[in-house]
Structure formats: C-alpha cells, structure tokens
Amino acid sequence: MPDFVDKRDRAQQFRTRLSQAMASAGQTQSGLARRIGVDRSTISQLIGGSGARLPNAQVVGECAAALGVSADWLLSLSDRPETAADMLAHATELTAAPRALVDEQIFAWHVETAGFKIRHVPASLPDMMKTQGLLEWEYAPHLARTTAQAIGASQDRLSWMRASSSDYEIALPLHEMQSFARAEGYYRGLSDEVRKEQLTRFIALTETLYPRLRLYLFDSRRIFSAPVTLFGPRLAVLYAGRHYLAFRDNERVTALTRHFDELLRQASVTARQMPDFLRALQAEIDGSVTPPSDTPGPLGPMP
Numbered sequence: 001m002p003d004f005v006d007k008r009d010r011a012q013q014f015r016t017r018l019s020q021a022m023a024s025a026g027q028t029q030s031g032l033a034r035r036i037g038v039d040r041s042t043i044s045q046l047i048g049g050s051g052a053r054l055p056n057a058q059v060v061g062e063c064a065a066a067l068g069v070s071a072d073w074l075l076s077l078s079d080r081p082e083t084a085a086d087m088l089a090h091a092t093e094l095t096a097a098p099r100a101l102v103d104e105q106i107f108a109w110h111v112e113t114a115g116f117k118i119r120h121v122p123a124s125l126p127d128m129m130k131t132q133g134l135l136e137w138e139y140a141p142h143l144a145r146t147t148a149q150a151i152g153a154s155q156d157r158l159s160w161m162r163a164s165s166s167d168y169e170i171a172l173p174l175h176e177m178q179s180f181a182r183a184e185g186y187y188r189g190l191s192d193e194v195r196k197e198q199l200t201r202f203i204a205l206t207e208t209l210y211p212r213l214r215l216y217l218f219d220s221r222r223i224f225s226a227p228v229t230l231f232g233p234r235l236a237v238l239y240a241g242r243h244y245l246a247f248r249d250n251e252r253v254t255a256l257t258r259h260f261d262e263l264l265r266q267a268s269v270t271a272r273q274m275p276d277f278l279r280a281l282q283a284e285i286d287g288s289v290t291p292p293s294d295t296p297g298p299l300g301p302m303p
Contacts, residue, residue, distance in 0.1 A: 008052040010076050011049075011053060011054055013076045014046075014060075015048075015049065017073060018046060018047060018067075018074060019047055021063075021069045022067060024067075025067045027066070027067060029043040029044055029047070032063065032066060035062075035066040036062040036066055038059070060075060095243060095244045095246060105244065106229075106244075107160075110160075110164070110166075112234075113231035113232050113234055115164075115166060115232075116231060116233070116234065117166060117232055118169070118230070118231060119170075119229070119230040120168065120169070120171075121172060121227050121229070121260070122170065123239055124176065124186065125172070125176065125180060125198075126170050129201065129202060130198065130201070131194070131198050131201050132155075133193075133194040133198070137194060167211075167214075168214070169214050170213070170216070171216045171218055171260065172215075172216075172218075173217070173218060173219075173220040174220070174269065177217055177281070180195065180198070181195060181199070196282055196285055199281055199282045199285075200282070202274075203278045203279060203282075206271070206274045206275050210272075211271070214271035215271055215274050216264055216267040216270060216274075217269035218263045218264075219266070219268045223262065223263060225259065225260075226239070228256060228259075228260070230256060230257055230260055233253060233254075233257075234253070235247070235253065236253045236257070238256075
C-alpha cells in the first residue's frame with residue numbers, strides 16, 4: 001500500500017513531476033497543449049498553480065500518454081515513471097538460442113551475474129560438465145567452424161564459468177541420466193567408452209567441486225521442469241528451443257526460484273548421493289553389477 005500523501009503535497013508533486021516529464025521529453029507547454037487538445041494556458045496552470053486541486057482524470061491520462069509516463073507516477077501513486085507496458089517490455093526479453101556450445105548471450109548473462117548462485121535445469125546433460133568426446137559427438141553436426149576450434153573456444157568459456165565465484169546447483173531428470181548410461185533415445189549410438197569417460201568426469205566434478213557444485217536428479221513422473229536457468233535474484237531464463245525467454249521482474253524470478261527449490265526437495269538422488277549413484281551406473285555398463293529382476297537399479301528396471 002502506498003504511504004498516505006497530503007492532498008496539497010500530492011498536487012505539488014504532480015506539478016513537479018509533470019515539469020520533469022516535459023523536460024525529459026523535450027516538450028514545451030505549447031507542444032503539450034496541442035498534443036492533448038487544450039489551451040496553452042491550461043498547461044501553464046497545471047504547472048504553475050499553487051492550490052491543492054488536481055486536474056481531472058482525463059487530463060492526467062492524456063498528459064501521461066503524451067509524455068510516455070504513467071498516470072500513477074504523475075499522481076504519486078507509483079515511484080516508477082514507466083507505463084505498465086514499458087515495465088513488462090523491460091522485464092521480459094526474447095532472445096535467439098542458437099544450437100551451439102555456450103553461446104554469446106548465455107555467457108554474457110553469466111558475466112553479468114558473476115558471484116550470484118546459479119540454479120540450472122539443462123535441456124540435456126549440463127554442457128559445463130561434458131567431456132570433449134561427448135561434446136564432439138553431440139555438437140559436430142551443428143558447428144559452423146571446425147569441431148576442434150568450436151570446442152576449444154567453448155571450453156575456454158566453460159573454464160571461466162567453473163572458475164567464477166558463483167555456486168552452481170544443477171537439477172536434471174533421473175531418466176536423462178539413465179538414458180545416457182543406457183545409450184537410449186537421444187544418446188543412441190554413443191559408445192561405451194565415451195559414456196564411461198563422461199561418468200568418470202561427473203564423479204570427479206561432483207566430488208572435488210562439492211559444495212560449490214551440487215548435482216541432483218529428480219523423477220519427472222513426480223515433478224516436471226522445463227529447461228530453466230536462474231541467475232541469482234536478478235534473472236530467470238527459460239529455454240524454448242530456438243529462443244530464450246528471460247524475466248527480470250522480481251515476481252517471476254521468485255516464482256521460478258521456488259519451483260527450483262521444490263525440484264531439490266523432491267530429488268530422487270541428492271548431491272551427496274550422486275558420486276555413489278554414478279559409480280553404480282558405471283558398474284552396470286561394465287556388466288559387473290546386475291540388479292535383481294524385481295528391483296530397479298540406477299538404470300531403472302532392466303529389460
């Protein structure tokens with residue numbers, strides 16, 4: 001609720017803000033009068049009066065529209081001069097999302113929010129944790145430069161992100177890790193060698209970088225999440241395939257942060273459990289461990 005403002009003070013604030021808006025817009029009294037269809041003397045009275053009376057709603061609204069500010073701001077009902085449409089436009093961005101390793105926009109957001117906790121639900125496995133073998137297999141068909149050049153440049157960016165002062169919490173669906181270990185679906189055709197090397201990388205990172213890096217697995221049958229990244233309290237970015245939808249307003253960032261917190265609360269595999277879970281996946285790929293037919297192992301029920 002806005003603080004109570006005396007009627008005379010509100011009238012004076014209106015005159016002050018109207019003058020400020022005119023100066024910012026480069027608008028003269030005559031020009032504003034023509035824009036809203038009144039005499040110049042009317043604008044002069046609005047600015048130079050000394051009483052407690054405010055103009056009618058139509059005049060306030062037309063002045064606000066002509067000067068590109070909100071009527072609420074002119075009337076001291078808001079501290080922000082932007083209109084609702086402008087605030088929404090500034091709070092939401094639609095940005096192209098190329099099929100590439102860490103693209104320029106993602107990297108720019110990381111630099112902008114360096115030091116804040118990063119919460120991330122990746123579209124597949126997290127790029128910053130992938131081995132070169134997996135990157136080559138996954139991205140070679142999409143890279144314009146030679147694969148080695150693109151991966152080298154991207155690994156420099158990923159190294160910067162890993163060395164930054166930000167903490168990372170990463171949550172991904174349990175079935176994503178299971179499909180990777182089995183070479184099913186998206187990962188069909190991926191060799192045992194690449195998969196075991198990648199699992200070794202996951203184990204090393206989740207052990208040596210904990211607690212700055214925490215990886216969780218959630219069951220999509222219980223709770224679902226679209227790919228999303230939360231850059232501290234400042235920015236939330238949803239991945240929609242060919243575009244990123246970025247939100248900077250507090251309400252949406254807070255709502256998506258609560259969603260991510262719920263993913264962690266319902267995690268089937270926690271960050272502390274992750275290294276042992278990954279070792280069990282490796283053992284099943286090697287065939288050294290075979291779970292009983294009536295109980296699911298780390299890969300789920302065996303066919």
